[in-house]
Amino acid sequence: MSRSLFLSLLTYALLLAGIVTLQGEFIALALPLVSYLLIGYLQAPERIALEATRQLSIERAVPNQDVELTVTVTNAGSSIEEILINDLIPPGLNVRDKASRHLVRLASGESYTFAYTVSGPRGGYVFNGLDVQVNDHLAVRRFKVRVEAKGRLFVLPPVMRLRHIAIRPRRTRVYAGSIPARAGGTGTEFFGVREYQPGDPPHSINWRASARSVEALYSNEYQQERVADVGIVVDGRLRTNEFARGHSLFDHSVQAAASIADALLNQGNRVGLLLYSTYLGWTLPGYGRIQRERILQALANARTGDSQVFSDLEHIPTRLFPPESQIIFVSPLIDDDFKPLVQLRAQGYDVLVISPNPVKFELSYLGTSNPNVNLAGRVMHMERVLLLQKLQRANIQVLDWDVREPFDLLVKRSLSHAPAWLRAIRR
Amino acid sequence: MTTIALILSILLGNLSLAVGYRQGGAAGYSIWFLLLGALWLFTHFRKWYWFSSIALLVMIVAAAYGVWLGYPTVWMVLGAVGGLLGWDLSDFARRLGYAAPMDDTRTMERRHLERVGIVAALGLGLALLSIFLRFERLAFEVAVGLLILAVLGLTRLVIGLRK
Numbered sequence: 001m002s003r004s005l006f007l008s009l010l011t012y013a014l015l016l017a018g019i020v021t022l023q024g025e026f027i028a029l030a031l032p033l034v035s036y037l038l039i040g041y042l043q044a045p046e047r048i049a050l051e052a053t054r055q056l057s058i059e060r061a062v063p064n065q066d067v068e069l070t071v072t073v074t075n076a077g078s079s080i081e082e083i084l085i086n087d088l089i090p091p092g093l094n095v096r097d098k099a100s101r102h103l104v105r106l107a108s109g110e111s112y113t114f115a116y117t118v119s120g121p122r123g124g125y126v127f128n129g130l131d132v133q134v135n136d137h138l139a140v141r142r143f144k145v146r147v148e149a150k151g152r153l154f155v156l157p158p159v160m161r162l163r164h165i166a167i168r169p170r171r172t173r174v175y176a177g178s179i180p181a182r183a184g185g186t187g188t189e190f191f192g193v194r195e196y197q198p199g200d201p202p203h204s205i206n207w208r209a210s211a212r213s214v215e216a217l218y219s220n221e222y223q224q225e226r227v228a229d230v231g232i233v234v235d236g237r238l239r240t241n242e243f244a245r246g247h248s249l250f251d252h253s254v255q256a257a258a259s260i261a262d263a264l265l266n267q268g269n270r271v272g273l274l275l276y277s278t279y280l281g282w283t284l285p286g287y288g289r290i291q292r293e294r295i296l297q298a299l300a301n302a303r304t305g306d307s308q309v310f311s312d313l314e315h316i317p318t319r320l321f322p323p324e325s326q327i328i329f330v331s332p333l334i335d336d337d338f339k340p341l342v343q344l345r346a347q348g349y350d351v352l353v354i355s356p357n358p359v360k361f362e363l364s365y366l367g368t369s370n371p372n373v374n375l376a377g378r379v380m381h382m383e384r385v386l387l388l389q390k391l392q393r394a395n396i397q398v399l400d401w402d403v404r405e406p407f408d409l410l411v412k413r414s415l416s417h418a419p420a421w422l423r424a425i426r427r
Numbered sequence: 428m429t430t431i432a433l434i435l436s437i438l439l440g441n442l443s444l445a446v447g448y449r450q451g452g453a454a455g456y457s458i459w460f461l462l463l464g465a466l467w468l469f470t471h472f473r474k475w476y477w478f479s480s481i482a483l484l485v486m487i488v489a490a491a492y493g494v495w496l497g498y499p500t501v502w503m504v505l506g507a508v509g510g511l512l513g514w515d516l517s518d519f520a521r522r523l524g525y526a527a528p529m530d531d532t533r534t535m536e537r538r539h540l541e542r543v544g545i546v547a548a549l550g551l552g553l554a555l556l557s558i559f560l561r562f563e564r565l566a567f568e569v570a571v572g573l574l575i576l577a578v579l580g581l582t583r584l585v586i587g588l589r590k
Contacts, residue, residue, distance in 0.1 A: 003518065006480060010487050015578055017491055025494040025503070028557040029487070032508045032550025034581065036515070039546050082535065084525050099527035105535060114527070137542045139518060 040140025236277025278305025440509020447502025
């Protein structure tokens with residue numbers, strides 16, 4: 001019940017009592033309440049016109065990085081005796097320093113500026129505005145208004161700088177890049193020997209091969225290097241990512257996907273992203289920095305989810321990926337994933353699986369003191385090794401990632417096939 | 428500052444009612460008003476601010492009952508004014524709880540206490556004036572007519588101000 005209604009009811013009750021009993025003293029009792037109500041109403045602000053602006057110290061942050069928000073509220077209406085400003089913080093962000101709620105007095109034309117610091121986990125956060133409560137002197141009348149002050153903050157997943165990722169999809173695009181195109185032409189890596197053709201530079205003549213033949217000269221042919229289409233699929237299914245006590249491998253998967261996407265885009269490839277969880281989150285393939293930003297924003301908003309439709313990998317929409325392109329699948333993997341992955345391979349895609357190791361992850365916080373846990377861990381480890389071996393036999397490259405190890409070290413060890421020019425220098 | 432004023436208001440209201448009832452010959456009730464005051468303070472410090480509305484209701488009803496029984500009206504009016512002040516300051520203290528440490532709450536407190544003091548003084552003055560200023564007895568029909576007119580006028584004024 002509002003304060004004014006409460007006081008009004010009391011006042012009317014006293015007046016009614018005065019009428020019924022014909023005693024003027026009841027009216028006397030009601031007079032302080034009437035004075036309170038009338039003065040409250042008379043002093044209520046005539047016109048409420050508030051404007052607000054918001055500034056963020058940075059709009060792209062890494063998880064748990066401090067971001068300072070500065071909010072300025074300007075009163076373009078009549079003077080307000082009491083104004084309670086509550087900046088609406090998107091769920092997930094925490095106030096680290098100072099306060100997002102203030103109680104102030106704002107004269108007409110006056111501004112009030114406050115700043116506070118927030119931080120939060122990976123995600124995309126939208127600031128819509130401020131909840132403002134305007135009171136008269138006695139708070140008899142209260143006005144609740146929403147003042148718009150837009151702002152966006154992206155807490156992006158951390159990106160590890162990966163030097164070079166050696167992938168070899170069957171089909172490449174026409175533009176020059178760093179991925180061997182399985183075709184002869186200009187390049188740096190030896191591809192084969194063919195008969196000399198007019199126009200071949202003299203230094204490309206293979207004198208050793210030419211010496212064996214009296215009829216023709218032979219030239220060395222080098223492998224063309226081009227850019228490729230890469231589709232990164234991030235597995236966000238709840239049942240593969242979530243473990244006991246709220247532990248999740250999903251953030252590791254997201255970090256791996258972000259680092260891989262960054263490295264591949266830096267190499268000039270066309271990269272797309274598919275989030276496979278409650279729904280299919282598809283980021284159209286593209287090149288360059290803008291695409292990097294799109295992918296990082298999509299990964300910032302990625303969440304695990306449970307869906308009956310996407311509970312297994314049968315519904316990966318392969319038509320999104322160009323034929324014979326490279327697919328990088330980031331998932332902790334379960335036994336049921338074997339068949340769909342082999343089907344992808346059978347359709348001509350080059351499949352690389354980056355799999356954060358769920359067994360080691362779970363054992364790392366369960367501890368090894370319990371013999372039952374140890375035994376279960378060993379059984380699960382064997383099952384996983386078996387699954388990975390089966391995938392490798394199906395010509396699917398698998399990176400088994402113990403998440404306690406930095407991801408860049410794993411990539412350096414397993415995927416960093418240095419480009420030919422670098423290897424030539426090293427020789 | 429607000430807390431001190433709140434304590435004084437609660438004391439003023441409940442002591443006035445206690446004294447009024449005592450003077451009226453119902454000394455047994457006085458202790459209940461002191462207990463009510465203590466309970467109100469206890470709930471306030473526990474931040475159970477909703478209790479202030481119940482306390483005000485109880486005090487207004489008690490003051491009205493005292494008036495009906497013919498106890499000294501001045502004490503009853505003082506009880507009602509004390510209850511009103513306590514109710515206002517309790518809600519003000521709740522609102523101050525939303526302020527950030529860097530907000531200038533002292534100035535707000537001072538201004539609020541000034542204004543609510545003026546309102547209380549005005550209400551009390553009018554009430555006392557109405558008690559001591561008496562006209563000759565009016566006919567029953569005229570009195571009822573005037574009161575209905577007052578209620579309607581007040582309602583119309585409140586609706587008008589709300590717009």
